[in-house]
Amino acid sequence: MPFSFPYEIISEGEAVVAVPKLSAFKKAPWEYAPSKAPVFYNPAMRLNRDIAIVAVQAFQRIAGREISAAEPLAGCGVRGIRFALEVEGIRHVYMNDLNPRAYEIAKYNVKMNRLSDVVTLSREDANLFMSRYAAPRKRFDCIDIDPFGSPTPFLDSAIRALRDGGLLALTATDMASLCGVHPKAALRKYGGLPIRAEYCHEIAVRLLIGSLVMTAAKHNIGVKVFFSHKSGHYARVYAMLLHGARRADESIEKMGYILHCFNCLHRETSQGFTCTERKCRFCGAAVAISGPLWLGRLADDDFCERMKREVLRIEKLDRRVREIISTVHRESDGPATYFVIDKICDKIGLPSPPIRRVMKNLTEKNFKVWSTHFDPNGIRTDAPAKIVIESVKLSAQPPF
């Protein structure tokens, strides 16, 4: 037996890898098996990895040459191995993990997939690992930070180890902090305050991007958001980093606050770092303020088009990938924040009408509407809260 713990061989995408046998580590039904195993592997993150393959491929097409990729927190190595096997034009993949058992299993997996010439493995702290590649000609084209919890402790090193025009991918799994359950933790880690509004998942993504923008700005680097999404228990962002103080200033200009009225559901954005508005302009109630956070677009048109093309070509992807990319792309044209029909109905004491009916009602009033991938029951719209509530009320009434 090659490992001192129970394992199994699974396939994911084009990779065949050894992973800890999760059922052997789950003692009680409520336990989260991936965190009990000696090496991390979470089958539920396959969707995250599938989208990563598509995004890295889209980026490689933009680069138009062979690229290198790094995974500083690699676990059993499935993500990096999939980059090497599935992304066309990958020159080399660098995988690293501090855990000696992760290193062992990743080494075994690299060999099993015949990638010893394409993958370099190391076993050290992720920040130390990335710092070794921070010199100008040593930097990576692409870095994927996929940690436990927040990626912010690794941001500075990742920014330094990424070449000008490189792709940085970040996962954040500390959704309780980002969604406002632990606002102080979000402020500490991301430099912005969340609120527990119905669109808190969008706030999570915007806080994550905001923190990237402000960290990159210290290095005179700007951020072009390519794609972002929230799926399962994590937020994810893909961004191109562009060197130059002007680029950094342009990114900072897209930072600001979201002001939310819990009384009438009005919300608005306020660009910049001063936010003096304290009362709702519609009902006069005190507004809750979230930020500073990213107010810019959450996805880039061209990048989404490229991703959609790659989805058609890459085999064995989760069938949700295409739908997520399309929905994120469409809704990126809409304003910040969305309304959730159930939440409005709870507030006004009516049964929830079908979302299509509310959307139809709003479009009949000449407002724009978008579905949102953040919530199947959510509507992004340019209509004010008062009109949305009116449309929900109308749609909740039985048709005569």
Ligand SMILES: C[S@@+](CC[C@H](N)C(=O)[O-])C[C@H]1O[C@@H](n2cnc3c(N)ncnc32)[C@H](O)[C@@H]1O
């Ligand atoms: C969420 S798992 C990575 C999962 C992997 N990226 C995947 O797609 O399957 C996080 C990994 O980070 C490693 N890790 C935690 N802190 C680290 C550090 N400071 N430096 C390097 N690795 C670290 C853990 O051992 C763990 O394997």
Ligand SMILES: [Zn+2]
């Ligand atoms: Zn109000």
